[in-house]
Amino acid sequence: MPATRMMIARRAGVSVATVDRVLRDDQAVRPETAERVHVALATLRDERASRGRPAKPSVFRVAFVLPQINSRFLDHVERDIALSASFFREHRITPSFYRCDFASQRETAAFSEEAIDYDALVMAPLDYPWVERFIEVLDEASVPVVTVFSDLPGSGRAAYVGVDNRMAGRTAGLLMGRFLCTRIGTVAVLSGSSRLHDQLERRTGFSQVLEEDFRNLRWTAEPDFTEDDDGAGLAVQGLLARHEDLVGVYATGGGISGIASALHESGERARIVLIGHGLTAETRAQLAERAIDVILDQDVRGIVHWAGLAAINFLNDVRGALAIPAPETRIYLRENAHA
Structure with a gap:
């Protein structure tokens, strides 16, 4: 995973805008500040090289993230994520589960520091500007984000898996x-x-x-x-x-x-x-x-499974060939309630 501008800025103690100016070789930046940015960038590169993580790991760490709101449906989704452990093992996915208060800008920003260490994220987002920024930060760090059930089509998410x-x-x-x-x-x-x-x-x-x-x-x-x-x-x-x-x-x-x-x-x-x-x-x-x-x-567990597969397809550069079926909306009436 390449070092992002945000990671460099945090390590150097400067703003992301300053990192941009240094990388563009803006001569208006003070020499000592530019030196701190270059040292931070070199250090991050050395740390990543020393980890020796392969480009395509044998097991993928995928975080499943749901908003921290009162919802029986999301409780159902959480249960189905837990019940999908054997499916994920078969497909070389090591899942972790989180609830994040996406209504809080501060908590969302704090969670991005933890989420950036995963190979991919599957999430049900809330429609806030800072949630879009959260997805953008992960995308910049080469961590694909797959949205499920509820989409943010204007964000930098890699794919949406769910019904229309x-x-x-x-x-x-x-x-x-x-x-x-x-x-x-x-x-x-x-x-x-x-x-x-x-x-x-x-x-x-x-x-x-x-x-x-x-x-x-x-x-x-x-x-x-x-x-x-x-x-x-x-x-x-x-x-x-x-x-x-x-x-x-x-x-x-x-x-x-x-x-x-x-x-x-x-x-x-x-x-x-x-x-x-x-x-x-x-x-x-x-x-x-x-x-x-x-x-x-809708097929909740199927959507959870397909989203996990979509995430690792992006990690494996299977772009444009996700082979993920489009989930359908099912209609239940009195006559087929127990079908």
Whole structure:
């Protein structure tokens, strides 16, 4: 791994901009400062040469990183990473797992110093400028980053592995419109976090279909929805109080079980179509009981596996030939809830 400008700057005690000027042979830089930068660069090169690490190691160290937020879905992802240990061993991957508070610029920057020692990263990012910078720093250090489940398409990530979330939202919108037929009313879109790109994409796709094909339905967004059951109950009470014509609810993230329970307790479940994401034992049961109309799901463990393979393909310079299948969104109704 080559020494990055940030590593040189840290070793020399100067700014990255100063390192850039020295490497461009800017004569305006003081000689003693330029000497410190050149010494730092030479030292880092010597240290890396002495390690003797091969360009293509027999085992790849890959860090799997999830945001430190309250999410049942991410808890599910964490479990599937742990359960994938044997798969990773078969493919010469030594995985490490982290939760990082990406909402904190300071913690994200601090974590980059640890992450830079890995061969590759697989991460579910939050949409903050400093998270994009975090990915850029790793890319500069030749550490490929593969995003999963939620993407940051404008960043320097090497690849994204996950479903097409805008298409998933469009699918939910089409199903909502079909279920409601010619009924007139309001559909609420509940999103757990405005910093998760997957939820923004789902909301966008959902609203596009309603605006294009179902003019009888008006949609309203409820961002930063609390995904726990108690928060879901309060959110549903507020929705019913604000929208007497509420006919549908679409949850782009977690909390669908709590929403279903709250609607059942309110006595309004029969007239409201409920669509969400994430097939679990609880949502299977609620589908069978008609407490939920539709669940959209994805192959979480498969995506974790494919992301790990994509990371080592980049390390092996298998560019443009990742051979990673495009994950599909699965649709579950009452009839196939236990299929």
